[in-house]
Amino acid sequence: MLVESRRIRDRYRLLEPIGGGAMGTVWRAQDEMLGRTVAIKELLLPHDHDEHRTEEAKNRAMREARIAARLQHSHAITVFAVLEEEDRPWLIMEYLPSKSFAVLIQDEPVSVDDAIRIGAQISSALAGAHRVGIVHRDVKPANILVSDDGTAKITDFGISRAIGDVKLTATGEIAGTPAYLAPEVARGEDADFAADVFSLGATLYAAVEGSTPYGTSDNPIALLYKASSGEIEPPTKAERLTPLLERMLATDPADRPSMDEVERELRALLPDAEPGESVLAATVPEAEVAAVAAVPTVPTVPATVAVPPPGEVAAVSPGARKGMIAVGAGAALLCVAVVVAILLVVRQKAPQDTAAPPASSSQSASASVTPPASASPSPAPTSAPTTTPPPTSTPVSPVSSTTSAAQALSAYYALLPSNPAQSWNLLTANFKASRHQTYESYRSFWSQYKSVQATNVKEVGPSKVTATVLYDGGKAENDTFTMVQVNGVWMIDRQG
Structure with missing residues (x-):
């Protein structure tokens, strides 16, 4: 069969081999449904066609796809799908000219x-x-x-x-x-x-x-x-x-x-x-x-405007720096003006307008007991900035200054994985910046888990809490968290 006419699932047209190794050949291919270039890895099965080894190779390919799909990062090649064609697996991946x-x-x-x-x-x-x-x-x-x-x-x-x-x-x-x-x-x-x-x-x-x-x-x-x-x-x-x-x-x-x-x-x-x-x-x-990067098969919201997060690996020329400084100065003046305007409005409000709403009975229970915890607040970095504004409402469990740091960590876990919108508010800006997180990436991380448990939540020093975290019944991980108080609420400032 000629390469020019070779197709996978009547959708992917193989163009040329671009790499290979012991496990298979990598092709540059055209996704004719979406009109994009992709890389396709053709898994090479054992030559003796031993049924056991053939099945093992197929299982390995499926496992590779599942593992790679769990990692969504701008510096890792994305796996879009795995197909079985011509009695062997084919991995559909992001193509990077490189x-x-x-x-x-x-x-x-x-x-x-x-x-x-x-x-x-x-x-x-x-x-x-x-x-x-x-x-x-x-x-x-x-x-x-x-x-x-x-x-x-x-x-x-x-x-x-x-x-x-x-x-x-x-x-x-x-x-x-x-x-x-x-x-x-x-x-x-x-x-x-x-x-x-x-x-x-x-x-x-x-x-x-x-x-x-x-x-x-x-x-x-x-x-x-x-x-x-x-x-x-x-x-x-x-x-x-x-x-x-x-x-x-x-x-x-x-x-x-x-x-x-x-x-x-x-x-x-x-x-x-x-x-x-x-x-x-x-x-x-x-x-x-x-x-x-190539767009995944599952529709996603494309990134159109992006600002590198803190600590981003990037080089900036002197001319660009001068422009950025000028823009930054203007932005700072604008921010000052907005803050002053807000303060003037707030001063005219009645005292009750600025008071936090009373916690419900369920909220009080969440803050006063130590429920089974969920996952560690350490989602994998993702590349695309969120198009959904992060929540700014009062957290479900506003842990007061009289609650211990350990109870605060348990209260955070009690919100997850079902309520990331509220748990997001219990992470400090420093924590989010250190992880290069947006609310969208945070929510996406937690959506992949059905259950996460944390046990042995203990205070081991001033504002230091340890916990054993278990993801979907998998291997336990021991983590240490640094907690800080922000306006009387315990928040997670650092992990590790």
Whole structure:
């Protein structure tokens, strides 16, 4: 059959192969129903057509789609659907015109600045994956795509595993590339979040040093031996990136930073680049990346106007800064004028107009008892800004200053996952900014869960509360929260 006439489900026309690996071939294709370009991964089934292995491969593809679909992030390739055609699965994915990071670094290392830019973007996606319990398990340069404008996205969650899922790899089979494996994984232990941290560190190491931490060898067994022992060559070209790399590549997983910490430290290391200084373009703000990404099969509200959230990875030229300063000054004056006008109106109101409405009996009960809690307030970052204004009403459970911080956290959990509109008001602006959250992304995160439970809610210090969180009956996670009082109401200011 000619490629030009090959179609999947009479909808997707295959145009050309653009990549591949042990698990399948990736095609550039045309979605003729929606008139868009997509990437389609054709899963290669075992040649012997063994029924058990064929079924295992199909299950793996379905699991890949489910896992990848749980992560909606501007620096992760989106999976739209999985189909079965010609007796094998096909994954329909976002198409990003790009080159793999492996191709970009194969001839010579990139600059430290470029490695930091790429690392900041990919760590943000992996941090989002970790917050919803996903371990990638195969972070490496070949699984990072970089577009012409410098946008980087992580792809191929094909061997990733949600915490608590059944392991589908064959007995004795190690999933991952030896040159980038964490020592514990090379020794046969299960991969967890710390393993992703090591693999990202190994990827950035290779980008600036010109070889992997275990050296260069065509013998995978030799690399596997070095990986299992944790023998790495100390970085010599990483400059200001060196301290973080050394922590990410620590032999003991407990000595490595979390992916959230990696993202924060990489952002702190970002250069204030001017146009033309870098071989990679400055990172596109996440909201702008979402506007050019392929639209999912399920209709969504497109982003048309976007402002980069606090901490966004972006470079701004001096001329643009001057314009932004001028606009900012004008906006500040306008805000002052509005505030003054509001104060004048408020002063003319009767005292009862500014009083908070009395709490209902159900509200009082919610604030005075410690009900079963819901999910941890740590939704994965999303790229598109909300078009729905965030709620500003008084929270259902306005926990007063006489309520303990632990009870306040329980009251927050009691609102979820069914009432995100009210629980949103119990998060401080600092918490929302640290997570790059909009109300729309927050609501979307909670909509994927049927039940979330929190137990062992305890105060462990001034304004510090710990809790054990269980998502949909999955593996429990221990979290620490910092609580603050805002106008007499306990609110969540930080997690972790």
